[in-house]
Amino acid sequence: MDRLTKTSALLIFSAAIFAAPALAQNAPKQQPKAQTQPQTKQGPIVATTKSGLELDQKQLNSLERVTKFFNSTATLVGKFHQIGPDGSKTEGVFYMQRPGRVRFEYEEPSPIELIADGSSVAVRNRTLATQDIYPLSQTPLRFLLAEKIDLLKDSNVTSVFQDDLFVTIVIEEKSQIAGTHRLRMLFGAKDNQLKQWTITDPQGFDTTVSVYDLDAKTRPDPGLFKIDFTRYQQ
Template sequence: MKRRTLFLSAAALVLAGSAASAQQLSLNEVSNYLNQMQSAQGGFTQINGDGTLSTGQLYIKRPGRIRFEYNAPDNSLVLAGAGEVGVFDPKSNQPVERYPLSKTPLSIILDRNVNLGQARMVTGHTSDGTSTTITAQDPAHPEYGNIQMVFTANPVELRQWIVTDDVGEKTTVILNDLTKGASIPDSRFNIDAEVARQR
């Protein structure tokens, strides 16, 4: 499976929660919630493009930091910190893959000041009365892909998201028991420290 796709897809996880409402959530509500979020952790189940499943644990520390730990038999790790993404894939026998956080949709929702209301960022915003779906992209670089997030109400929760990456591959992620306000050390988001630890 493509680690870059997995990382981009999981980005939308941080959008869980907001004021309970049976109506469509506004972009301002979601932006405000993200800007108030400090940290969170929980499990996730991922449906990959080929139909296989992956599971693991997610850790978030805003702004700009996120970590995905994939369970066996995958055992891979993806994390972001200091403006970089690091992909550790033990099956590849290759060094950590690095690329700028700014080249993923994560830069939208992990930014210090999230504003989903800015021009051309949100390309879809709909409600069926029980759930709200928001599709977002980097307005300067739509070629990086997009994130489609589905929320339910009472209380508002993010139930799933679908990422379409830069080559059109789709990945679905389902959130399990996200806990906000978790105490997470900064070292969990240090790519160089993880490289040294795995040597």
């Protein structure tokens, strides 16, 4: 499996895991546009992010609200829809159980699936019968699958924008496996629902992912998160 495919899979799945708890039950039909200009502070600085971004009270409230949504779901089952940099569209299913466990399966013709078992991450190619194993701690999944997360302290938030329609949060992360990447998320300012998120990879290409038909009550089969280290040879 080539490095670009592996890196893209890790980045896309990381974004989906982060976003899932706050999503509406149906994927958005239209993608809103993120605010791109720096937001003027509306009041005194009350907090600073890990990246050094200074926040006023309104921005801090937005960040804390997203953190609360993220920490509110321990298990989740659903479907995902992906639009790649070239406009290609793919779909699949996912299963999540925090802390540390997730499984994503693309529908055919894509052969890719990803499994995290709590300590390792496997990126499989079913067609080529290959499997690449990484320590969970060295992937973008490392804090996204944590039992609890504090976005102010645990992630590199570089931008927080808010207008009458959307709250936009941008996170930049660097990992040994995937390099430096950016995650941009848009939440509804009034309903607090995530409308879309976009991953920008180290080469500057964007991939947008949505999840839908979510079920936060069903507990996934633990067997879905088991990695067979003997099934495929690296």
